[in-house]
Amino acid sequence: MLGIPYLVTHLGSSLGSDAAAARERAITAIGKGVAAAEGEVIILLENTAGTQNSIGTTFEEIAMIMEGVEQYGPVGVCFDTCHAFAAGYDLRTAEATDSVVRHFDAAIGLSHLKIIHLNDTLSELNGRRDRHAHIGLGMIGEKGIRSVVTHPALRALPFICETPVDCRRNDRGNIACARKLAEEAGTGVPSHPTI
Numbered sequence: 001m002l003g004i005p006y007l008v009t010h011l012g013s014s015l016g017s018d019a020a021a022a023r024e025r026a027i028t029a030i031g032k033g034v035a036a037a038e039g040e041v042i043i044l045l046e047n048t049a050g051t052q053n054s055i056g057t058t059f060e061e062i063a064m065i066m067e068g069v070e071q072y073g074p075v076g077v078c079f080d081t082c083h084a085f086a087a088g089y090d091l092r093t094a095e096a097t098d099s100v101v102r103h104f105d106a107a108i109g110l111s112h113l114k115i116i117h118l119n120d121t122l123s124e125l126n127g128r129r130d131r132h133a134h135i136g137l138g139m140i141g142e143k144g145i146r147s148v149v150t151h152p153a154l155r156a157l158p159f160i161c162e163t164p165v166d167c168r169r170n171d172r173g174n175i176a177c178a179r180k181l182a183e184e185a186g187t188g189v190p191s192h193p194t195i
Contacts, residue, residue, distance in 0.1 A: 006114055007033075008044045008078045011056030011065060022055045027068035034073040043069075044078040044114055049086035049123065049130040057087045059107035066108065076112045079104070080162075081140060081148055082119035082133070088126035091140050097147040101154065110153055118159040118178060120145060132162055134169045135177040146181040155182070 009030065014022035034043050045065060050057040056065065062077060069075045081091055089103070090096040104110065120138030122131035136142035148154060163174040 004041060006042050006044050006076065006078075007037075008046050008115065008117075009033075010046050011048060011054070011062075013053040014055060015053060019055055019061075022053075023061070023065055023068070026055060026065055030065070030069050030075070031072035034069055034075055037073065039073055042074055042076050042114065044076045045069075046078040046080055046117065047083050047087065049080075049083040050088070050126075050128040051130055052128075057083075059104050063108050066112065076114040077108060078115045078117060079113055080117035080119065081145075082117070082121040082123070082138075082162075083130060085121050085125060085140055085144075086123035086127050086129055086131075090125055091148055092125075092144040094147040094151075097144065097151055101151055105153070113154075113157065116148070116154060116157050116159045117162050118145070118148065119162050132164060134163050135161065135174045136181065137168070142181060145178065146185050149178055149182045150185040 011026050012022065030043060037043065045056060045062055047062060048054040048056045056062050066075050084100065085091050089100045091100060104113065118135065120133040120135055120140045122133045122138055123129040124139055136145050149159065159178065161171065161174045161178065163171070165171060
């Protein structure tokens with residue numbers, strides 16, 4: 001009805017049960033959505049920050065859930081930079097980002113990556129806290145954000161900012177900062193995505 005290509009969903013929590021049972025519940029619930037969408041809307045699984053009892057923190061766990069959901073229909077991934085950093089995936093340099101991209105490709109496959117949630121974070125690396133920050137003003141920093149928006153495997157994807165709005169910066173300010181970082185790197189802004 002909305003004419004959208006993707007719907008992003010978080011994967012949920014084990015709520016005190018074991019992770020395997022939580023994954024099975026997620027597969028069943030998301031699978032119902034995928035089947036109902038009949039391929040018209042692709043559900044994207046978003047990586048989590050690794051907060052207490054959450055599932056979908058590692059690329060390997062997302063791959064396990066995807067494998068179960070794919071029996072119902074196609075599914076993809078939304079990569080959240082804040083969540084990834086909080087879960088232990090270092091994005092502070094071009095080399096570190098490239099290592100994360102290669103890990104993602106080996107575990108899940110880059111063909112499944114459809115959208116980037118571009119956020120800085122207040123969480124330290126592997127801090128397991130979902131605390132979004134303004135672009136370039138958090139623990140990932142300008143150098144890290146630049147490495148994400150200019151990475152050859154990522155720069156043509158849509159980027160969506162989920163950053164705070166406060167007296168320091170609003171949505172337009174964060175988008176402008178992301179564009180500036182891409183332009184400063186000499187690659188220009190991505191051609192079709194939204195930043």
